[in-house]
Amino acid sequence: MSVVSRFAPSPTGYLHVGGARTALYAWLVARAAGGKFVLRIEDTDRERSTQEAIDAIFEGMRWLGLTWDEEPIYQTQRFERYGELTQQLMQEDKAYKCYCSQERLEKMREEQMAAGVKPRYDGKCRHLTAAEHEARAGEPFVIRFRNPQEGSVVFDDHIRGRIEISNQELDDLIIARTDGTPTYNFCVVVDDWDMGITHVVRGEDHINNTPRQINILAALGAPIPEYAHVSMILGDDGKKLSKRHGAVSVTEYRDKGYLPEAMINYLVRLGWSHGDQEVFSREELIKIFKLSDINKAASAFNTEKLNWLNQHYMKTLPVEQVAAELAWHFEELGVATEDGPALVEVVKLQAERVKTLREMADISRYFFEAVTEFDADAAKKHLRPVAKEPLADIQQRLAGLTNWNAESIHQAIQDTCAALEVGMGKVGMPLRVAATGGGNSPSLDATLALLDQQAVVARIGLALDFIAAREAS
Ligand code: GLU
Numbered sequence: 001m002s003v004v005s006r007f008a009p010s011p012t013g014y015l016h017v018g019g020a021r022t023a024l025y026a027w028l029v030a031r032a033a034g035g036k037f038v039l040r041i042e043d044t045d046r047e048r049s050t051q052e053a054i055d056a057i058f059e060g061m062r063w064l065g066l067t068w069d070e071e072p073i074y075q076t077q078r079f080e081r082y083g084e085l086t087q088q089l090m091q092e093d094k095a096y097k098c099y100c101s102q103e104r105l106e107k108m109r110e111e112q113m114a115a116g117v118k119p120r121y122d123g124k125c126r127h128l129t130a131a132e133h134e135a136r137a138g139e140p141f142v143i144r145f146r147n148p149q150e151g152s153v154v155f156d157d158h159i160r161g162r163i164e165i166s167n168q169e170l171d172d173l174i175i176a177r178t179d180g181t182p183t184y185n186f187c188v189v190v191d192d193w194d195m196g197i198t199h200v201v202r203g204e205d206h207i208n209n210t211p212r213q214i215n216i217l218a219a220l221g222a223p224i225p226e227y228a229h230v231s232m233i234l235g236d237d238g239k240k241l242s243k244r245h246g247a248v249s250v251t252e253y254r255d256k257g258y259l260p261e262a263m264i265n266y267l268v269r270l271g272w273s274h275g276d277q278e279v280f281s282r283e284e285l286i287k288i289f290k291l292s293d294i295n296k297a298a299s300a301f302n303t304e305k306l307n308w309l310n311q312h313y314m315k316t317l318p319v320e321q322v323a324a325e326l327a328w329h330f331e332e333l334g335v336a337t338e339d340g341p342a343l344v345e346v347v348k349l350q351a352e353r354v355k356t357l358r359e360m361a362d363i364s365r366y367f368f369e370a371v372t373e374f375d376a377d378a379a380k381k382h383l384r385p386v387a388k389e390p391l392a393d394i395q396q397r398l399a400g401l402t403n404w405n406a407e408s409i410h411q412a413i414q415d416t417c418a419a420l421e422v423g424m425g426k427v428g429m430p431l432r433v434a435a436t437g438g439g440n441s442p443s444l445d446a447t448l449a450l451l452d453q454q455a456v457v458a459r460i461g462l463a464l465d466f467i468a469a470r471e472a473s
Pocket of ligand 1: 007008010042124188199202203206
């Protein structure tokens with residue numbers, strides 16, 4: 001059997017963390033088996049479904065590298081097919097017209113609730129004769145599926161194990177509304193069948209739908225797929241993950257400077273494990289992923305772990321790849337990077353120091369933008385009159401260097417220290433503030449080497465002016 005799995009989002013919002021994790025698991029099932037992964041857009045709720053949401057979902061999937069193998073299916077384009085199969089079920093007497101009014105159903109529901117029993121349709125129209133139907137021709141009706149009344153539905157959920165529901169618990173589901181439109185569960189069944197789905201991976205909030213869907217599939221003579229219902233994701237406070245916990249859309253994580261590799265690694269571990277291993281490449285996941293290794297318990301979001309993974313990937317992915325992502329973040333910040341060091345060099349210097357690419361871009365501005373002012377705290381501490389002499393000395397030495405590289409810069413700094421008989425800090429810190437505008441930067445010689453020689457000399461001049469102005473005031 002060739003595996004076909006799907007992701008079936010309702011396009012009522014962006015691709016959130018929970019949805020992305022479900023999509024990832026479904027994608028891995030297909031990729032691990034060398035099968036197919038397909039998308040279905042469940043857009044029958046026309047009021048709440050939007051094109052922007054559809055685009056946002058595709059964008060999130062693409063960013064994560066969750067590729068799909070066929071053109072996505074849209075439920076709103078398949079009404080004819082749903083209608084056809086409703087008719088087929090009618091002809092086979094596996095579905096029937098129900099004329100019960102809203103009032104009757106509501107009253108029944110209230111009585112059942114009052115009596116403490118689970119509200120369900122009582123089957124009034126289930127046994128109407130042909131003559132009775134004839135007599136009611138012209139009245140509005142819905143179409144109900146004739147759910148089996150005996151036995152039970154059993155399925156082996158890959159995550160939850162064997163689940164058995166007695167058919168007596170299930171009433172006759174409406175599959176077409178009064179206006180003829182199909183209902184949710186019916187669409188899902190028809191689509192899963194037509195799309196040849198062998199593995200349904202979805203949120204646990206759908207678990208109650210599964211026995212109903214299995215009964216309808218069976219009535220249609222369709223094969224029953226395998227099911228895996230994944231648990232919820234909670235925020236770090238133990239409540240259901242929501243906006244309150246920060247970013248929830250995956251593209252928001254992209255915008256904040258997370259790498260898709262980190263996000264994938266993070267998402268897969270939200271409820272799935274493989275021994276105590278934490279770091280997994282995509283290729284490795286495809287080799288080892290098994291649905292049965294998914295945990296039944298809800299998992300909690302942990303930003304620290306995501307940060308840790310992000311830094312890990314910034315440090316270990318091919319540096320060109322990280323640099324390409326970094327370029328985008330500079331663009332977003334409005335920083336032009338054409339004139340300045342190669343971004344790969346910036347990544348090599350800064351990856352150790354930041355949690356996200358956005359942060360990396362933000363603290364690396366001085367490589368590409370003029371330093372026009374100094375960080376107030378750093379200037380107060382390091383751009384003082386005592387720094388005048390060391391700065392003037394190092395300025396001259398740096399200006400005279402004929403080979404501008406970390407080694408010669410390092411030597412120049414040493415020479416200044418020796419000539420003035422001062423320690424490294426007395427030269428290094430003022431120089432750092434002068435060259436980068438602040439008191440935090442990677443190793444000074446490596447940082448300066450990435451900057452333009454003339455620019456460094458000019459920035460030291462600016463720092464000297466700053467000290468002079470301070471003295472004068
Ligand atoms: N559209 C449903 C959702 O977004 C998924 C249904 C399914 O996977 O069967 O929750």
